[in-house]
Amino acid sequence: MKKTKEVSKPRLYIEELERPAVALTATTYAVGEEGGKFGWVTTLAIGEEASKGV
Amino acid sequence: MAHCLIVGPRADPHVARVSEEVGAIRGRVSIWDTESFPESETASLVDGRLVLAGKPIPASMTSVYLRATGPSPFSPRYEADLQSRPRGLFAQWEERLAFIASALLSMESQGVPVVNSPEVNSQHSRKPFQLELLRRAGLPVPRSLASNDPKAVKAFVKGVRDAVFKPLAGGATVRRVQKEDLSRERLAGLSLAPVLFQELLEGISVRVYVVGKRVVAAAEIHSTELDYRRDEGDVASTRLTIEERRAAVSAAAACDMRFSGVDLIRGSKGFHVLECNPSPMFAVFEEKTGLDVAGPLAKYLLNPGLR
Numbered sequence: 424m425k426k427t428k429e430v431s432k433p434r435l436y437i438e439e440l441e442r443p444a445v446a447l448t449a450t451t452y453a454v455g456e457e458g459g460k461f462g463w464v465t466t467l468a469i470g471e472e473a474s475k476g477v
Numbered sequence: 478m479a480h481c482l483i484v485g486p487r488a489d490p491h492v493a494r495v496s497e498e499v500g501a502i503r504g505r506v507s508i509w510d511t512e513s514f515p516e517s518e519t520a521s522l523v524d525g526r527l528v529l530a531g532k533p534i535p536a537s538m539t540s541v542y543l544r545a546t547g548p549s550p551f552s553p554r555y556e557a558d559l560q561s562r563p564r565g566l567f568a569q570w571e572e573r574l575a576f577i578a579s580a581l582l583s584m585e586s587q588g589v590p591v592v593n594s595p596e597v598n599s600q601h602s603r604k605p606f607q608l609e610l611l612r613r614a615g616l617p618v619p620r621s622l623a624s625n626d627p628k629a630v631k632a633f634v635k636g637v638r639d640a641v642f643k644p645l646a647g648g649a650t651v652r653r654v655q656k657e658d659l660s661r662e663r664l665a666g667l668s669l670a671p672v673l674f675q676e677l678l679e680g681i682s683v684r685v686y687v688v689g690k691r692v693v694a695a696a697e698i699h700s701t702e703l704d705y706r707r708d709e710g711d712v713a714s715t716r717l718t719i720e721e722r723r724a725a726v727s728a729a730a731a732c733d734m735r736f737s738g739v740d741l742i743r744g745s746k747g748f749h750v751l752e753c754n755p756s757p758m759f760a761v762f763e764e765k766t767g768l769d770v771a772g773p774l775a776k777y778l779l780n781p782g783l784r
Contacts, residue, residue: 433665433666433668433669434666434669435666435669435670436642436663436664436666436667436669436670436672437642437643437644437649437652437666437670437672438666439648439649439650440644440648440649
């Protein structure tokens, strides 16, 4: 039987950007306001600094 | 009575701190809760005038503080929508942002200072452009390469010897370039998106808050991590040199920011300016250092003509 070669999908160079939002935010909150730490939230939602969405 | 508008989630500690400080100096605050808009909070633009929850925002507003526009489609709140209706979700996000940005830009065009303007905020997700603004102002910035060209990346890293990489638009922390990051497999990832590479600068991170044309607080942030956002360690107030102070104020001005969190790095051969943040966090910074950022910001919001 002929083997088919699996082609893996390319991934972003910055793999952190590939992670699901939940994981990202878990990290974010761990180092963010809810974790009582410094709060340099990297989340895309309220982004460090915040108005990333604009 | 001086009256300012704060745009951001009502539950955000920065919104709460600024609101409290404005109240303490007998100013009036209105809050546009972007966490609830448009799901449960109404807003209208009536011939260029903003109306929030049925109440017109007066044209005589002294300023607007833009803290945050609300959750992006990548927020966990929208995880289910991201899976089931991604096109609708992204359209929803863009339409919401179009409304918020239009409202703020309209107010700005009517003469109301916005701290900071949506246009200025966009620098946060256009890092190479902001670096150019800083460079043109004569400020010391790290050598940088934004590229999707593997050859250019290899040559740059070889030239600077030690390098870091980060996203152009944000959303991930800074990483040191390791040998394996220059492999063909890793560099193939550049075919999906370009990346920002910079020379690695060793030193102590310093966060400087600038309000108007004045430094209001500065602290050293000690960390064992390359990117202190992963673990900031000790945070202690610091005295800036005259050159650092001038550079921080010049950096904020070069980026057209009325309020900025300027990141410096102090090395053995002087300092560099890394970035100007248009909506910097400061609540926990205040707690850790005892320094006051919200107070000077509140005063500025009620009287943006203040130096």
